[in-house]
Amino acid sequence: MEREELFRKISIENERKMVLLVLDGLGGLPLKGRTELETARTPNLDLLAAESEIGLSHPISAGVTPGSGPAHLSLFGYDPLRYEIGRGILEALGVGIAVGPRSVAVRGNFATLENGLVSDRRAGRIPTEKNREIVAFLNERIRRIEDVEVALYPGEEHRFVLVLTGDGLDDAVSDADPEAVGRPLLYARAKGAGAEKTARVVNLFIDRLTAELAGQHPANTCLLRGFAKYPAIPSMKELFRLRAAAIAVYPMYRGLAQLVGMEILETGRSIQEQLAVLKKRWADFDFFFVHVKKTDSYGEDGDFDHKVAVIEEFDRWLPEVLELTPDVLVVTGDHSTPALLKGHSWHPNPLLLKSAFVRRPPEPGGAVDAIACGSPDGQACGKVSVKPLRAKFGETSCAGGVLGRMPAMDVLPLMMANALKFRKFGA
């Protein structure tokens, strides 16, 4: 029996509530012996960890550094190597565009063309307001290429999303982006016979757009990349019978949640505002995905101290979540973003799971052999067995946790089990 078939078979509905708190890029690497999480003062997380099962989870497999797409799919219980999500789809979902099975979504940049060469790949980062104007203008002028409907959606600054909708479209199309300045426009190429129509329409679109924007310096052409169709992913409702909701600020994570059928809740941008939404909508769902972005952002910047600060801020707000007494609570990352590496990494995620049914050591931290000295001069030293005081929630303590080192795609099934939402398998 295949994994998803198993879940469909054993999942049941009940009233128990689960919360998945994802601190994006939480995992780190040590600076002066301690990671970001180990450096942060997190009294609430530490207390929680002492009552939880802890461990490490790897998003994809050993050594593989994931992008946000596969990392989140894993945490939502899906095999990240089974479903590939194109960047265009992520962007489209993130700005709230409904993309259907007849559509291809593409990320676009407005760019600057001078004397037949791309001189600025971001059109001088035009203001978002200007972007909206241009998109409105283009949507008036370019409604259709051949029999394909064309729709543009403005993003921030120079970014937009293009959605093509029609019969026989395919996303096996190479990026139409020279990837450097000083080069001419690069047109899309079909990677297979099925994508020739799409490539042709895309290239006609580029020429039409460039003609329409002639003289509109600096935004007078476009670069297109990340062609993607909507992947056929079963929803969390189908797979796990969950009424699932997402409380995320950033478009991509809202998009990822929508991809697996979560309802996207409106929220302000701070952790406090996100948790207020959680409280307000507590009755309406049985699974909440809460996404905190800033840990990753500071990791990407190589800013160890600010990453520590975000973790500490999160820790201060954690009691708000605990007050709701979720039946199952997980705190983890989607992947590691060590400040040391200034980017995502392959290191597994610290993971904490709290429910009424956890195994935890009698006293957190077992005995270790140590040298203890009875006198300051070191004369009366001897080997003793001692129990360390309460462990911190961190990569090192998680490495010794009862959950061991598990695939991230097993986290959601484990939450289901702890919420008693999985039936026994087999007689």
Added chain:
Amino acid sequence: MEREELFRKISIENERKMVLLVLDGLGGLPLKGRTELETARTPNLDLLAAESEIGLSHPISAGVTPGSGPAHLSLFGYDPLRYEIGRGILEALGVGIAVGPRSVAVRGNFATLENGLVSDRRAGRIPTEKNREIVAFLNERIRRIEDVEVALYPGEEHRFVLVLTGDGLDDAVSDADPEAVGRPLLYARAKGAGAEKTARVVNLFIDRLTAELAGQHPANTCLLRGFAKYPAIPSMKELFRLRAAAIAVYPMYRGLAQLVGMEILETGRSIQEQLAVLKKRWADFDFFFVHVKKTDSYGEDGDFDHKVAVIEEFDRWLPEVLELTPDVLVVTGDHSTPALLKGHSWHPNPLLLKSAFVRRPPEPGGAVDAIACGSPDGQACGKVSVKPLRAKFGETSCAGGVLGRMPAMDVLPLMMANALKFRKFGA
């Protein structure tokens, strides 16, 4: 997406250097409470382990004892259940014979036939010099059977390799070896319709050889086993974009390395000489496989003390490797060979990985807070700061290491990650 497809997609080249030090059969079982590795005095390995991620790796899967072929394939990053390597191929590669896709390679013994029965399966272990003479004689006399080319290559003592080359050859042929003395010759049988020609040619060969050697007592017949074609394995260059080299003394390990496309470097037989080659060729490759055989040999002999001594010898030479400051260094075994079992075993391998991006406890041997009690009744307890004893590199410490218990085939991907030779997967 399948595992190898993923690696092909994300592997990139850079200048970082990786060393895989394999102590063959390193893992052991305790005698008086400590394994061979735990008994050995290994100050350099212990220091290194304190700066490394440690764990255990299982070559195939729980409970499965591997031969050298699958155990090494695993360490080279390949799924050992996907590729099967016949012993004949290993032997052929080991003595430097180029075996192509139209060939079948076979291990041979010269043996003694008396009154129609095999009286010595090794022809009294004839001197290697005599072996060479016989092989030269036979190569003159038997050049072809039907349309199949025949070539013999001498090994040590009574051993040789037979390579058959022609169209329509198949290795699904049973061993032509009675496996005990006092029995008549056993002829090869085809295990399937495609192997009938091969079995027929092999049996004609046995009769021709026996006729040619009539009167040449004790080497007057042969036993053949391990029929094998060259498996279609993608090279490490194809899969991981690595310029890989092997520094191994024994033929089989050189053969295994060649099978995955490593360049085989000439070396003397001692650890010292092997490391001199490593130093000399340091600039030419980005991956080095260094194989130390004797740990396994003494394990096979049930010689606990000599296995300990080899580990200690290796430890003394380890600083020569560290001086080269490899970006990623792994020390491990291919499988366990506990002296207690006098053979390979299923126990996972101690594993150590050092790079600039490892997670390790705050300060190895640093102070931790603990509760210590001054009296057995628990009355005089208090908080103290103690230094844990430095962990030894051994099976017990590895069982508690941050790497957990991982498949050996994940070791190379993890090395790739630590050398920053893997690109991020997905957006």
